[in-house]
Structures are given as structure tokens and as C-alpha cells.
Amino acid sequence: MSKLSRNFIAGEWSQGASTIPNINPSDTNDLIGDFAQADISQLEDAFSCAQIAQKEWAETGLEKRQAVLMSIGEEMMARSTELGELLSREEGKPKAEGKGEVYRAGQFFTYYAAEVLRQSGDTADSVRPGIEVDVRREAMGTVAIISPWNFPTATASWKIAPALAFGNAVIWKPANLTPASAVALTEIISKQDIPKGLFSLVMGPGSSIGQALAESPKIHAISFTGSYDVGRTIAAAAAKNLTKFQLELGSKNPLVVMDDADIDIAVAAATGGAFGSTGQKCTASSRLIVHQDIHDEFVDRMKLSTSALKVGHALEEGTQIGPAVSEKQLKSNLDYMSLARKEGCEVVCGGDALDLGTPGYYMQPALLTGGDNSMRINREELFAPIACVIKVADYEEALMLANDTEFGLVSGIITQSLSRATHFRRNSETGCVMVNLPTAGTDYHVPFGGRKNSSFGPREQGKYAKELYTQVKTSYISSGTP
Ligand code: NAD
Secondary structure (H helix, E strand, O other): OOHHHOEEEOOEEEOOOEEEEEEOOOOOOOEEEEEEEOOHHHHHHHHHHHHHHHHHHHHOOHHHHHHHHHHHHHHHHHOHHHHHHHHHHHHOOOHHHHHHHHHHHHHHHHHHHHHHHOOOOEEEEOOOOOEEEEEEEEEOOEEEEEOOOOOHHHHHHHHHHHHHHOOOEEEEEOOOOOHHHHHHHHHHHHOOOOOOOOEEEOOOOHHHHHHHHHHOOOOOEEEEEOOHHHHHHHHHHHHHHOOEEEEEOOOOOEEEEOOOOOHHHHHHHHHHHHHHHHHOOOOOOOEEEEEHHHHHHHHHHHHHHHHOOOEOOOOOOOOOEOOOOOHHHHHHHHHHHHHHHHHOOEEEEOOOEOOOOOOOOOEOOEEEEOOOOOOHHHOOOOOOOEEEEEEEOOHHHHHHHHHOOOEEOEEEEEOOOHHHHHHHHHHOOOOEEEEOOOOOOOOOOOOEOOEEOOEEOOOEOHHHHHHHHEEEEEEEEEOOOO
16 A cells, blocks of 8 residues: 555554545546555554644744744645645546645645744733733644545645644544545645654544544544534534534525626626535535526526536536535435425426546536425535525515524625625624625635534634634733732
8 A cells, every 4th residue: 555545643654454445526437546544543543642742842933833834835835736636536626626725725824834923912910919910822732633525625724724833733534535635735744844643644434533533532622524413423522521622514505696786796606606616515505595576587697607517527627517526425416306396496407417428426507496495405405516596575585584594604695785785794694794705715814614503613714713722821920029
């Protein structure tokens, strides 16, 4: 087994207890490789080494820590074409998106490299004369990072970079559908001059390795991105040890299109937001809530833009929509199409599996109309290139339906009215709101996260990341004079 299919545990590239095949979803004849699967005893090695390495790392000078993060970020950006293609080959997003993701992941490291040097704390006089108070942040210790397949490099990077920047050791368990991207990032980190075992990659099944990480008292904080059901399992496990944790979960994001919308902006935002990355985005707008006065024109224009999307092999020039990530995901997408028909939606275009030049999990993006917000198709996260138009009478109904969901990650509104946009921003029950923009697409220097069942715990990204990766210490210092 080549080094590039192995785990990296306690500073060594190690074989697993077993392997899993990594298959290209654009061409199932293309085996990317067999990748290691750790067992629990290997995880124990990662724990013990991390504990020692973290102490050394937390005491390492700030400029050294800054330089390590900068070096990781710069290499990722410099190699974004090569690593983006690898990502696209195993995950299925078009190669421009794969490249963009790796480049963005590099930016998380360079951003947090700078953050290492932005040290700040508080000082105060005690209420008792002659005593000073110093408030500072310290690292948590060993952090477990459990990440999904849909943004395999970016999601992991926006967790690993702040974890290391704030002085923690990291044990990373990526999703089993995207191990090659995990190994590629690990290889870059492994070349750095960092304490042995500070960073471990432990690929393995979520039900054993992921669960063991969540249950371990040797883990001091957990950052998880993935599905709602797994998130609840992790929350229950973490709560037993009072381990600090953060969850970023699924969603059912609404894009509201008002009667005064610029129709070009509306169609571009809905098409990109609903179908980009094959709809496999936690920020995808699968509910298009449209004012009745613009409904028919919007649907006609969306039919044209959706039908024009080029579905194809992720690495082929011109592909706009890649395959579903797996056979299971494609089956789920097609099952949701059957459900939508049964629930009474009209299929305006798309929705069928496609036979293309290579055996892959292809599907034509689907636009549905005639839906209402109580249908399962409009309540459950689909993770599919399927969007349903829900017709509404006015702004009040649009806002009410937008908020009528158990999720709350992102919402959007397309309108030329400042007052409606402002009212929507203030009354939308989501963690992120977009005005005249797609629901997907966020920056790295500001917080990202949701409300309701979409998120739990501190926000990720920007300065807010320190809430998970550090803990506050208050010291009282007496000068010793009476
Ligand atoms: P998933 O929940 O199936 O898996 C996520 C990770 O958890 C994987 O690494 C998996 O191996 C691991 N895991 C599985 N069972 C586990 C267990 N019992 N204990 C610990 N770990 C376990 O999610 P997925 O299919 O990889 O990703 C898709 C989901 O991720 C969608 O719901 C999507 O909305 C969500 N997501 C959310 C965001 C966000 O920021 N809110 C971003 C991207 C993806």
C-alpha cells in the first residue's frame, strides 16, 4: 500500500486494520485506490501522542506557529489545480469547483496564520486594592475533527487551521467517501516541522472510529460537520464526558423571490444556489418561494437555465453539474423524485438518471412546481439537484414559509426593496441571510453557522472560531505589597 493511501498516526504513515476502495463517481471503472481503515487500538496511539505533542506546540513561539500555518496554506493554494482535480475525481464536483475549494481551504490556513499573531486578552484592576486581573485564552488540548464528504478539504481546513492556530493537537476523521483529499492535505501538514503526533489522520468507519472519538474522555473538544442524525449521536456521547462540542448539520434553505425582483439576478441565484455542486451543499436552496405575480415568468426562465446545465464527468471541460457522490445518493435523489410526483408536484424539467459516456451516478437537475411547504420534499434535506417552487401571495406568506422549517442555516431574498430586504434580514430564523445573492457561497473571515436543527455550539470561521478552540483563564495577581 502506498503512503498516499495510509493513515498518519502519531507521526507515522500507518497501514490500517483493513482497507476500503475509493471509486470515482463520474466513472465507476476508475478505482482511485484502496485506503486504510484504522481500528480502535490505532486511535489510542493517536491519543497518547497528541497529548504530549500539544503541550510542546502550545509553548512553541507564535512566529513559528504562524509560519507553519502559512506554509500549509501557501502549498495548498499553489497546488490547487492538482489537488482540486483529485478532489473532483473522488467527490464528483466539476474541476473548477474542486480547484476553488482547495484554494479556499488554503486561505483558511493563511487567515489563521495571521490570527496566531493577533493575540489579545483583557486586563483589569481587581475590586480588591493592589490586585490585578489578567484574562487570557488557552488551548483546549486535543481536538477531534469529524468532517463530511461534500466539502472534504474546505470543511476540514476551516476546523484544522484554527485548532492548530490556537495551540491544539488535532485528530481528524474524514468521511470515507473522500479519503484521497484527506491524505493529500495530511501529506502537506506532515511535512511541517511540528511535534510528532500533533496532527493525526485516522480514516475509518464513523460508527467505530468516529463514535470512539466522540466518546473519548481524552478528547477536549469536538468539531463535527455532517448530518443531523449523526450530530445528535455525537452530542449524546460528548455530553457524557462534558466535552465541549460544535455541530454544523443539514438544512432546508429557502430562497424568496419577490415580485419586484430583478429576474436575471433571481434566476442566476436560484440556478447556482440549487444545483451547484449537484445540490450536495448544506447551503443549497431547495425551496424557491416565489411571489405569484412573478411566478410564471420565473418558472419559464428557470426551465431554460436548468435544462441548459451541462451534466457530465467532473474532470471534463465544460461540465457544470457532476454526478451524485455515490450509488446510494443517486438512489435517494431518484426516490425523492418519485415522492415529489406522488405528493402532487409537477416536474417542469429533469429528474431522471442519465446515461453518459462513462458509468457514473448522473442525473438531470430537476425543477418542480405546484409544491407546498408541508410536503416531505419541502421539509427534508435532499442533498440533490432538485428544487421546488412554492407559490405565495405576498411577502408575509413568503417570510412565514421561509421560517416554517426545523432547520435554519441560510436563507435568501431577491428583491429591489430595501425595506423588505431589511425586514427579511431581521426576521429570517437562520444563521446566515443573503440579499440578492445565492444561498450558497460564504467568506472565510466572518462567522458561519445556523440556528434550530442546523447547528449547535459556537460559530465556525473568522474570529468566532476561538470560542470552540480555546478556553478562558482569569488570573489574579497581587503585587505582594500591603
Ligand atoms: P454524515 O453525518 O453521514 O457523516 C459525517 C461524518 O461523520 C463522516 O466522517 C462520518 O464517517 C462520521 N460519522 C458517521 N457516523 C458517526 C458516528 N456514529 N459517530 C461519529 N462520527 C460518525 O454526513 P455526510 O453524509 O458525510 O455529509 C452530508 C451532511 O453534512 C449533510 O447533512 C449536510 O447538510 C451536512 N453538512 C453541513 C455543513 C454545515 O456547515 N452546516 C457543511 C457541509 C455538510
